Amino acid sequence: MRVVQTFWSGGKDPLIDSFGWSSPQHHFMSWALSCLTLRQNYDEVFLYTDSVGYAIFAEQLSLPYSKIIIQYDNLDCYPTHWAYSKLLTYSLQDKPFVHVDGDVYLPKRLKPAIESAELIAQNWEIGTAECYGDMMRKIKERTSTVLPHFLNNAITADSIPSYNAGVIGGNDLEFIKEYCNHAFQFIEKNSLRNPNPKETGVNHNILFEQVLFAALVKEKGRRVTTVLDHSIGDNKYSYAEFCDFYRFENTDLMHIIGGHKKNHRVCELLERILLNKYPEYYSKIIDLFKDSHKRIGKKYVSDNSYHDYHTFLEDLSLQWEKIDNEELLNLEKMSTHYFKFIQEKERKKLRYKLQSNPYLEIYEDSKEWPKETKELIRSKINSEFKSDRFDIACIPTLLNKGYKEVLIDDLSYNILVMLETELTFNSLLDKLDLYIDNANDKPTDWAVDRAVEYLLYHKLIYVTGESSNY
The missing domain is CATH 3.90.930 (Outer Surface Protein A; domain 3)
Structure with missing residues (x-):
């Protein structure tokens, strides 16, 4: 099975912007650990990126992707809607694949039953009124939002259906392309590619990537096989289950989701794991940030x-x-x-x-x-x-x-x-x-x-x- 990943800089400088992590250094450490653990288990690991990503991942860090494809230069999209570039990557696949986010680590190869599945996702999510329900209410308040009927039904349900897309893909490429086309239509009809949208306070990524996928699965009667065999509440991604690096060697999946990226303990242990397993890449990342370290850059006051x-x-x-x-x-x-x-x-x-x-x-x-x-x-x-x-x-x-x-x-x-x-x-x-x-x-x-x-x-x-x- 081919593994694919997506990095779109969205006009930001990754050496300065932390992309949600506590620092740019930890952002790169996460990408390195994700790539290196995947390459340990898979022969084909492709990265779809832009020239900014290529300069760092290929030229400066030399991460061992089997192929790095510059695909997203001049991508016309508001940076907040980062999932759009992921959907483009899904739509470009011509053979069974699984897409793995850069904050997801698979210390072991996926089980054969998962790799051979019709459709694959990380886990089923239980939507709550406080989290996804509130998110969808804000979207519905936009009177101009255009939704296909099956997606409208999904976001008016008592529990918003969703599959976590930290890992997503499968063997049914026909369905995946149809899913991507529905997402692209939603994005176009609601002007979400506009680099300067009128409304920036509403995040649509969960809706057009995860909720839409779940809604279309139900509409078409498809079956999804998940990496995790249990459901997770939309606001229940705990440190113990998803971020405990002490369990790294014995877990099937880790996903440093949301606010966990700024957890000092998580970032400290991420450093240790990378240094322990891949010291060469640890050193390359440190070299990118010499000025942050007194002994190396001599610029600390x-x-x-x-x-x-x-x-x-x-x-x-x-x-x-x-x-x-x-x-x-x-x-x-x-x-x-x-x-x-x-x-x-x-x-x-x-x-x-x-x-x-x-x-x-x-x-x-x-x-x-x-x-x-x-x-x-x-x-x-x-x-x-x-x-x-x-x-x-x-x-x-x-x-x-x-x-x-x-x-x-x-x-x-x-x-x-x-x-x-x-x-x-x-x-x-x-x-x-x-x-x-x-x-x-x-x-x-x-x-x-x-x-x-x-x-x-x-x-x-x-x-x-x-x-x-x-």
Whole structure:
């Protein structure tokens, strides 16, 4: 089966515009991971794009698409209606295909029953009044909107029918072309290709791509096979099911949909996965954004607030500038080795060996800061950290400011001190039991697991291997 993807720049500069992600860098990392996982499983992976996309994906990143087709230069369409370019790609296919969005990753090949299906989609969506219902009400308020009868029936239903088009395609090319033609007619009749539309506050993409597809499937009595075997509410695409990179190797599909693209944790773990699996492409993307990273671009301007603490940071930065970039890259790679540990059963976790980052430094005077200062620091470093009682752990990094600041609680502090020497997870638990005498202060297993994951995620400790004694 052929896999196809679509990137249309819509007149934007992808090196500046983030396309909904927290940064342009993470936007490209997502495209790279999507392409590379697809090429791992499929011989034919085509990208339909414009000259802007070709310059980046082909010339600068050299992503291993089997074919890159410049199709969408001077595409006459308002950029908000980005799904139009996807529909054009669907309509151009002359053999069975599946289209995969650039924020979708398929770590495994699709099952044969899906690849051989008449029609394919990611999953059936349950439309709610609060989400798709409200969206369709706004569209219907446009008295000039022209709808085919079957689509009008769909958007007046109690639950708006829809298939998520993160993955879409199939073997019934005749139906797919008819579907595309209906979408094109809707777009033309409602002037949605107008580069300067009168109304820009209504997003029609869901309607003319996903809802129309579902409505026409019902009208024609067709059957759709979905990648996911269950339905998802239109506003229920959870982090746990769609964005948890700890499950990457064991999942059939991940889709970083909507607001999840701006989730710092999602973007951080996306970086780790790409570095772990495809370090060459990670480095190429970082090179595109040198000016964002102090050690590489040397253009970062530091903040001079909080004199004592920033003096501490400046002194550390001077020391850390002597560290070779290659050594820091190796530490970054080490920080990607803990996903298996997180997924293990509790007993099997005991054999894993852990150790603190060799360059870790902890600023302890923050406990004495006034409440206002602590609140400001929390807002700058980690607004989700609730406690006023914290220390600040600092480590050198290859990217961004050249260092990373992490707020830590007392349990995390104790774990970091104990892991100055390499310990198995089992030995760490024993030490915590031994040194915390007061039964009221003893952390639960859940609290320790959570603290260890927090420290691993923030690169303050590493999984260094497995002991053979278990």
